[in-house]
Amino acid sequence: MIPNSWRKYTVANITVPVWVNDFVKRVVQLKKLSKQPDFGQSGLWLGGLLFPEAYLTATRQSVAQKNNWSLEELVMDFSINPKPEELASNPAGFVLSGFSMQGAEYSTADESIKLTESLGSTLPLVNLKWVHKSQIESDADDHLIQIPVYLNKQRTNLITSVKIQTQGIPSYVWYQRGVAFFSWSAE
Numbered sequence: 001m002i003p004n005s006w007r008k009y010t011v012a013n014i015t016v017p018v019w020v021n022d023f024v025k026r027v028v029q030l031k032k033l034s035k036q037p038d039f040g041q042s043g044l045w046l047g048g049l050l051f052p053e054a055y056l057t058a059t060r061q062s063v064a065q066k067n068n069w070s071l072e073e074l075v076m077d078f079s080i081n082p083k084p085e086e087l088a089s090n091p092a093g094f095v096l097s098g099f100s101m102q103g104a105e106y107s108t109a110d111e112s113i114k115l116t117e118s119l120g121s122t123l124p125l126v127n128l129k130w131v132h133k134s135q136i137e138s139d140a141d142d143h144l145i146q147i148p149v150y151l152n153k154q155r156t157n158l159i160t161s162v163k164i165q166t167q168g169i170p171s172y173v174w175y176q177r178g179v180a181f182f183s184w185s186a187e
Contacts, residue, residue: 009050012152018186026050041090043125045098047151047184052159056128063092063130074130078162080106080113082127093129096183102153103179112167115177120153123181145171149181159183 002011002019011019026048033040039062046052064071079086087095104113105121144163151157162181166174 010151010157012154012184012186014186022048022186041094043095043097046096046159047098047182052151052183056160059094059128060130066091067132069132073133075133075136076160076162077127077129077131077136078164079127079129080164081108081111081124086127090127090129092131093127096126096128098183098185099123099126100153100182100185101180102182103177104174110167112165113179114167115169115173143168145174147174147179147181149183151182152184153182155180 002014002016006019011022014022025045029045029048033044036042039058040055044055046055049055060071060074060076063069064074082090082093082095087093100120100122101113102120103115105116105118106112106123107114108124143166145166146161147164148155148161149159151159
């Protein structure tokens, strides 16, 4: 069991050896981040942060401040497997890794999530971008569903929720299957 004095941040119910390996990965990431001038915009393991919700808030505040927008004017754009040219010019985006999902999988051929019989799958890189709400098409919401992003597969710590294209599959199907993203896993 992990001693209570070690539980300074939220972590899944894992064994001590797994916790130690996870902690080492987190420290390595923090060391790397401390040397990056872009605060993780070029790449970050969101689930490896001690408080991922605070990081999302900070990214939103940063983009709002850079553009002189209010926080209420910003909308999160969560794109899976961004193209290299998208990442080359990504002033309001943050590249995230280490995501997985249950109830569906990402298809690189279709460039979207699709239903699957497997229980879970890993995701490629994700580009989380804050955009002004005037840049979002009003009728685009018709084909989007909200998918929760949890810290881990225990589904006890909700970080945020993101809008994803449904590709014509009714939204109730996604909700019935319990589709969710996870920013941390023991794998």
